[in-house]
Amino acid sequence: MGRAVLTLYGDAERAKAALWLAKAPPLTRVEFKGPARSTDQNALMWELLTQLADQHRWHGIKLTAEDYKDLLTASLRREVRTVPNTDGTGFVVLGMRTSDMSREEMSNLIDLIYAFATRVGVTFSAAPVSPDKSAEAREGARPADDLAPPPERSREAA
Secondary structure (H helix, E strand, C coil): CCCCCCCCCCHHHHHHHHHHHHHCCCCCCCCCCCCECCHHHHHHHHHHHHHHHHHCEECCEECCHHHHHHHHHHHHHCCCEEEECCCCCCEEEECCCHHHCEHHHHHHHHHHHHHHHHHHCCCCCCCCCCCCHHHHHHHCCCCHHHHCCCCCCCCCCC
16 A cells, blocks of 8 residues: 545545545554644745744844744644755754644644744734635645545555
8 A cells, every 4th residue: 555645524434534544554554634734734834933033133144034934833732853965064954844734733833833933023914814714715625636545556666
């Protein structure tokens, strides 16, 4: 079995997940994750990070919104891993990707951005974006590829 993702919308997907689990070979890894971040959360995160980058210098250094995202996601996980870059002239911080965050994790990151901004004296010019009902409805649509069966592998390939 290769990699497969199934989003649970109801009983049909739960039955499919149970079938996949029953047929899974030994050592198959199973991961359960909460609902994915929303597009509204993502838009709000970038709006806040952009304003933070415009108003604040981190230890005297002008950071981009992307830099602040890396800084704050590393703080969110309370896990910092650094490795030397490929030419040995500096270091790269390894961290969580926001594209892989659940709604809860993204909410925690947005809370952290607000707390950090308050601590360093940044004020945001806009109120938080309210969830767009139509976007939420689109995110609740059933994507066809989530319902596809996992790729088959023959015993010889295993």
